[in-house]
Amino acid sequence: MAEKGFYYSILASGSSGNSFYLETDQKKILVDAGLSGKKITSLLAEIDRKPEDIDAILVTHEHSDHIHGIGVLARKYGMDIYANEPTWRAMEGKLGKIDIAQKHIFELGVTKTLGDLDIESFGVSHDAACPQFYRFMKDDKSFVMLTDTGYVSDRMVGIVENADAYLIESNHDINILRAGSYSWSLKQRILSDKGHLCNEDGADAMIRALGNRTKKIYLGHLSKENNIKELAHLTMVNQLAQADLAVGSDFQVYDTSPDTATKLTRI
Template sequence: MGLRFTVLASGSTGNATIVQGDDATVLVDAGLSVKKIEELMRERGVAGHHVDAILVTHEHSDHIKGLGAFARKFDLPIYANEATWGALERHVGQITADKRVIMETGETVNFGGIQATSYAISHDAAEPVGYVFDDDDVKLSLATDLGYVSDKVRLMIEDSDVLVLESNHDVDMLRMGRYPWNIKRRILSDIGHLSNEAAGEALCQLMTDRTKRVYLAHLSLDHNLMDLAKLTVNNVLESNGFFFRKDEFPLRDTYHDRPTPWDEVKKR
């Protein structure tokens, strides 16, 4: 079967993604209330008791809001590196020792045939990570909350069958927006978020003949629009020699308030 996944929600209001293999279901981040996570999961035919583990990217509230409560409700192990555990523990309530799993950055863990590998990213958190999922010859990469795409990140996520990549903001919308300058400066920095243009530039290096689809994720509600993000990214790709027919257009939407359709990442 390979892998299949659904981005339950993506953005500053909350993030959560389900990744499934033949014998395991993994939740990446739990940045919404338990009620909302369960509601979004039901829309895709998944229940909390189907989940085998939760992987955490970093400790910001839009990634861990419902983490502790969801893990306790369904008696789930939480995987995060030691620095992230140190930063999030006071926010998630009591987690028993057997459910508090250290997964250091760069480590690979097998979940019922799904190989999950974490990799370091640049963001203003304790030790933030992204995740790459492999099932035999299939590769799915999740890459959001990136200040920039370093060479090490590129080596981890290039040549993915499917890539979920941050396209957080339009730079002009952000500069003219209502945020105070210190927040704007953080977002624009190397420990902030990828702009639409930066996402397009990154894709020029990340996409190969193997790449089937790219999901644009973690869009700002205040400083971006999905149509604008897709237009900007596509323009950058075209200016660098990537051209697609409309029926082959590889860019896909994510949403802050509803899940994406199931996407099966099949073997080549």
């Protein structure tokens, strides 16, 4: 008898590289591969999985911390690659040669079924060609990925609300970023509506989106230079508690790592 729900692991999350793994009875999928093929292989090994078993890679956008290893993996293992048309155009020349049979279109704002998994794409506000993230759904369970956005609109909240688990961006602490060594133009880009969520804004998005189904919140895409893991975690927990949400009992907050996979978890 087929198992209900699905399994997932956040293989890596951070400004240096991002990749997410999900599996059902019928499909094994990566979202992004922003590290070397060798590093992705070692991260998969941490959860006892192999790259040759991956059916597809979904792309969120063309920035290198999301696509660095895609070309190598696609050529070596032959998996299908999905992205929207503007993202494919923006990736031209960045991935190397990929067989036309492996290239697939996943348009913004649609729900696509791969095997026994339904995947809804939705737009975010980021300085990329056409960035999109995903809500994964099976057997009345869902997981939402939402990073790389300068803000979270009411429209986005309506799409992602009341998921069982979230990967939400906690990219930077505003004071650390402002005092840090980045150029003024880069600081402005990160702080803009097409940049990244700070710790407080990530927490605010969760307050607006989570529901009675929500059991797990993972903090993702932390900047090595402009954040501290403990500070990001404390900000999220404190803001949720101040909003009278039962953090620690109804649901838990978890950290992610740029170089170590989270344990394979069933939702």
